Amino acid sequence: MTPPPDSRPASSRPPFAVVLNPQAGRGLAGREWPRVERELKARGFPYQLVQASSGPDACAALARLPADWPALAVGGDGTAHGLLPELYRSGRSLGLVPLGSGNDLASLLGLRAGDLETALDRLTRPPQRLDLLEVTLNGSVGGQPVLLLNGLGMGFDAQVADLMTLAPARLLGLPLGGFPRYLWAALTGLRRLETGQLRVTLDGQPFYSGPSCLAAVMNGGQYGGGFRIAPGSDPQDGLLNVVLGTQLSRSALLPLMARVLQGRHLGHPRVRHARAQHAELSWQSPMQTHLDGELAGRHEQLSVRLLPGALSVLSGRP
Numbered sequence: 001m002t003p004p005p006d007s008r009p010a011s012s013r014p015p016f017a018v019v020l021n022p023q024a025g026r027g028l029a030g031r032e033w034p035r036v037e038r039e040l041k042a043r044g045f046p047y048q049l050v051q052a053s054s055g056p057d058a059c060a061a062l063a064r065l066p067a068d069w070p071a072l073a074v075g076g077d078g079t080a081h082g083l084l085p086e087l088y089r090s091g092r093s094l095g096l097v098p099l100g101s102g103n104d105l106a107s108l109l110g111l112r113a114g115d116l117e118t119a120l121d122r123l124t125r126p127p128q129r130l131d132l133l134e135v136t137l138n139g140s141v142g143g144q145p146v147l148l149l150n151g152l153g154m155g156f157d158a159q160v161a162d163l164m165t166l167a168p169a170r171l172l173g174l175p176l177g178g179f180p181r182y183l184w185a186a187l188t189g190l191r192r193l194e195t196g197q198l199r200v201t202l203d204g205q206p207f208y209s210g211p212s213c214l215a216a217v218m219n220g221g222q223y224g225g226g227f228r229i230a231p232g233s234d235p236q237d238g239l240l241n242v243v244l245g246t247q248l249s250r251s252a253l254l255p256l257m258a259r260v261l262q263g264r265h266l267g268h269p270r271v272r273h274a275r276a277q278h279a280e281l282s283w284q285s286p287m288q289t290h291l292d293g294e295l296a297g298r299h300e301q302l303s304v305r306l307l308p309g310a311l312s313v314l315s316g317r318p
């Protein structure tokens with residue numbers, strides 16, 4: 001049974017530890033913060049602004065605050081992603097005011113970027129448990145696992161994430177942000193398409209061995225601000241989704257991307273999809289990798305374990 005919303009007056013609830021990333025959304029979060037602050041005050045939500053200049057910084061500052069203070073991330077996917085180690089460690093809940101560029105986490109939670117009303121209304125709802133992914137990059141220094149909420153991509157996906165950092169701010173006189181920015185990077189990335197030899201094991205069983213240009217392991221359904229790479233995925237079902245593009249030429253990948261936008265690619269003969277609790281990916285040579293949309297360098301091997309219900313979230317779907 002779903003617990004009822006918190007009926008305590010807002011002022012008697014623990015304060016929100018607000019992690020504002022003013023750079024998120026190319027400065028949108030910083031510009032919108034005065035409006036967010038006004039709304040928090042108008043609703044009587046107690047809060048304390050956490051001073052931080054990076055995810056690890058924010059985690060360290062949060063760790064000094066009582067664990068029953070929920071964290072409120074004001075920014076994009078990277079801002080929320082940066083808090084996961086501390087949220088997992090302390091069990092504190094996550095709230096989100098999505099003001100980033102891609103906002104795929106917002107979409108995972110059923111929120112829309114810039115819809116302040118809905119984002120703040122959600123904060124009085126009872127917390128929900130969401131699954132997390134724990135990734136071990138075999139080549140990583142110290143082998144420290146990384147926690148993800150949305151998912152990871154290797155190959156073409158990560159090339160595109162990399163190219164996004166090089167995209168011009170404006171194109172044909174129009175600002176190039178969010179999804180159009182991703183599209184620009186995806187079209188540019190087609191020219192540099194790489195195919196590697198990949199072996200995938202799911203829950204200890206061989207699943208795929210052969211050429212691949214793209215491998216995604218997802219907890220959420222979309223990345224890149226709108227590419228529905230794992231349609232039907234549910235971050236509460238205790239399963240991760242593996243989606244592979246096998247041998248694909250540039251001319252085959254372009255129309256396939258259009259299908260990914262609509263989430264209609266899973267039946268394509270060059271796409272493999274499965275759900276599992278544990279995935280091991282092993283490439284013959286290192287492939288570019290992103291973790292929750294954050295670039296993570298080139299890696300040959302990684303292992304992903306699903307942590308069921310590991311994250312408490314206030315901003316979940318009603």
Ligand SMILES: Nc1ncnc2c1ncn2[C@@H]1O[C@H](COP(=O)(O)OP(=O)(O)OP(=O)(O)O)[C@@H](O)[C@H]1O
Nearest residue numbers: 024025053054055076077078079082100101102103
């Ligand atoms: N608390 C923080 N303070 C400052 N910078 C941060 C913080 N957390 C993460 N960052 C850095 O800021 C970058 C941008 O933040 P974020 O990803 O939230 O915005 P975005 O890239 O505009 O949005 P999206 O990820 O939704 O496309 C991150 O990639 C990360 O390197």
